[in-house]
Amino acid sequence: MRESDFNVGKFFAFLFVLILFLFMLSPLFEEGDGAKIDKNLSDIKNRVSYFHSLKSVKEIERILSDNNDFSKYREITDSAKTVIFGESKDLENGTANLVTSIVLDYRGFDTLGELIVLFISILGLTIILSTLSFAKFEEPSFLQITGVKFVTPFMILVGIYIFLHGHLSPGGGFPAGAIIATATLFSLIGCKFNYRVSNLKFIESNAGFFVILLATLGLYFTGSFFGNYLPTGIVGKLYSSSLILIIYSLVGLKVGAELSVGIKTLYNGEKDDDR
């Protein structure tokens, strides 16, 4: 390394990578009982509800067939024995959509892994294709230009709606990102709207950073990665389950920006773009 190549940013980046590497190796050398969990969270029935701690499907079927009064099995917290839509407060994670509560809270590592897989695939795509420059597409017709200018804002609106309501209705970050990427593709093909890749990279990197940061803060506050430490609010309202809402919005922005970068790279390479 020459003298002029050394700067503070490279040094800190190298230090950060080294610390992450040591942190990754640490489970090989430590002995004991793993991560410390809070005292009152060590009992598994305090952490998850009764249905999730059951192992077999037969047991749930027996309970459901024996008595139709489900209320005494829904021990979600001590304060709320039954869940009433629009009234119950301070639940375990205040999502009305059960799939979101599993995807982003109980199985948060899966979502993080999916994000990393998508990031690596788009990274490989841009690395391979950025050195090539392709033939241009032909100019769009009048009908294409008018139709795309009419449709694209509504598509972006639908995408933002889907990731903002990920904890209330079906959908979430990944399909919302795919819809936003389709909208940017339409604007690219239809009316030659030349968005800058650097802005998308800014959105993508910052959203990814804040997802990891918010998930790691859960390790400090509640003792588990992706733990929900903000107030969960009332079930069914828009501002309920605040951490899941924030993380799903960031995931939607990240996936949308990432897929848009990939599509732009496939469209004309990054040659004629200001990076």
Added chain:
Amino acid sequence: MIFWIFIFIFILSIISSIVSITAKDLLYSVLSLSLLSLLTSILFFILNAPDVAITEAAVGAALTTVIFIFGIRRTEREDK
């Protein structure tokens, strides 16, 4: 009623998948694959999985089709 709709969509999806395998023109193959994704998303919706249906419709029917069509533009359209 919903059963016969299910059977109809199922048969259509099988036909479109066979077309996507056997078509000589790769553009028809990709478009029938997109139709297969759309029909599969309707099947998921009937089977009470709206999350998976939305993901299948957004990713399978829109994005992968576009990526395949970009790939066909860069290479050859006819299958050999």
